[in-house]
Amino acid sequence: MIQKLDNSKVIQANKEKNGFWSTEISGVSLPFYLIMIAILIIAIKLDRLPGGILGALAVLVLLGNLFYYIGNHLPIFKSYLGGGAVFCIFASAIISTFGILPSGPVETVVTFVNDMGFLDFYIAALITGSILGMKRDLLMKASIRFIPVAFISMAASLLMVGLVGILIGHGFGKSVLYVSLPMMAGGIGAGSVPLSEIYASALGEPSSEIISQLIPASAFGNILAIIAAALIAKIGVSFPKYNGHGAIMKENTEEIKEDERELKLDVVKLGVGLLVSISFFILGSIFNYFVPQVAAYAFMVIIVLICKITKVVPQYYEDCAVMFNKLIMKNLTPAVLCAIGIALLNLNVLAQSFTWQFVVLCLTSIITISIVSGFVGKLFGLYPVESMITAGLCNNSMGGTGNVAVLSAADRMELIAFAQMGNRLGGAVVLILGSILIRVLA
Structure with missing residues (x-):
């Protein structure tokens, strides 16, 4: 034990000593990563970047990981402005919008994202693996208290944003569709992106124009949520009766955690996980064929949830899906964020969206969901501070x-x-809800 401790100290000391040489970006040492970036730049300059999947992935993976790393290490940005995820999206959008990245690679990426289903591939893995990776007991126990609190808080926030939208002249429908829903959609990859495709399908407009109106709410809402969480935690110290200090329920219930079983890497299981994810996505598309008002992504989530709760999927296939999800999440998340910035985010539309009315509506969503989740959480036996942070923010x-x-x-x-x-x-x-409301409120 002492020997291991000494070795770890030596390794840490060597890293601090080496500095530049020991820095890693997504598992690659910085010097080698810079060589890869240089190769990419030379290929682009000589117009020798391969087309199709190979060229698109080269751009997205190399630039995405670089931007993600930078965003996670910028002092203020990493703490208050969304870190690597937000920086990656906007940095990618900037190099695309202002011509820093030439039109050739941009067109390759746009084709890869819009015509080859890159985002569908990512989202299918994300939804399937993340839900099947949860403990069934977690879904069952938390549904009794936590889920009602979360849903009531979300409903109250949606209505309040809509009403405030009417008062400030922004309109109920526009406020709900382009501020409230994207803020509560669960991020960009599995939230704003599928939501934009739902809107695009209903309105007959390009998803690139729509997502540029959704991402500002998601990104700015995330920033406000981070700041609000820090403030609530600090204020909560003065109210011990309402503060669980990390425990969400007042009763001495068993700690509910996600399933953290170690999965041994197996290349065959990765392939099986790919098939499981694709099958669920196709199944969602089949249901969407019969009920086009509900998006394929929404059907997919519902089907996976039902399969998890009813134990229809054997443990082996769940493990495969979880393993494949981890592979995709770990290696392609920055690439997906970069793809969104280059192919889907229109900075001109984004700038037009950022008005004082937009800021007021985002603040309304944050304040409403925090207050309601704290109050309703207390009624359901949850600590208000923890309820405000988890079921709310x-x-x-x-x-x-x-x-x-x-x-x-x-x-x-x-x-x-x-x-x-x-x-x-x-x-x-x-x-x-978005697939229904876009046809009613738009």
């Missing part, structure tokens, strides 16, 4: 990354399972 964050940021700001990372569950279930409801 985490449902106004950018999915998994946003949850980590919100809970880190509040020093309550032990509640990540509840935050994730609220995002997944709440996000599913938002997608279903």
Whole structure:
């Protein structure tokens, strides 16, 4: 034990000593990563970047990981402005909008994202693996108290945003569709992106124009949620009666955590996980064929949830889906964020969206969902402080990354399972609701 401790100290000391050489970006040492970036730049300059999947992935993975790393290490940005996720999206949009990235690679990425289903591939893995990876007991127990609190809070927030929208001349429908729903959709990859496709399908407009109106609410809402979580945690110290200090329920219930079983890497299981994810996505598309008013993504989430609760899927296939999900999440999340910035985010539309009315509506959503979740959470036997942070603010964050940021700001990372569950279930409801409301309110 002492020897291991000494070795770890030596390794840490060597890293601090080496500095530049020991820095890693997504598992690659910085010098080698810079060589890869240089190769990419030379290929682009010589117009020798391969087309199709290979060229698109080269741009998205290399630039995405670089931007994600930078965003997670910028002092103020990483703590208060959404970190790597937000920086990656906007940095990618900037190099695309202002011509820093030439038109050739941009067109390759746009084709890959819009015509080859790259985002569908990512979202299918995300939804299937994340839900099947949760403990069944978590879904069952938390549904009694936590889920009603989250849903009531979301409904109150939606209505309040709509009413305030009427008062400030922004309109009920526009406020709900383009501010409230994207803030509560559970992030960008599994929230704003499918929501934009739902809107695009209903309105007959390009998803690139719509997502540029959705991402501002998701990103700005995430920033406000992080700040609010830190403030609530600090204020909660003065009210011990309402503060669980990380425990969400007042009773001495068993700690509910996500299933953290170690999965041994198996290349065959990764392939099986791919098939499971694709099958669920196709099944959602089949249901969407019969009920086009409800999006395929929404059907997919519902089907996976039902299969998890009823234990229809054997443990082996659940493990495969979880393993494949981890592979995709770990290696392609920055690439997806980069793809959104390059192919889907229109900065001109975004700038037009950022008005004083928009700021007021985002603040309305944050304040309403916090107050209602705290009050209703107390009625359901939850600690108000924890309820405000998980059932409230985490449902106004950018999915998994946003949850980590919100809970880190509040020093309550032990509640990540509840935050994730609220995002997944709440996000599913938002997608279903969005597919209905876009036809009624637009």
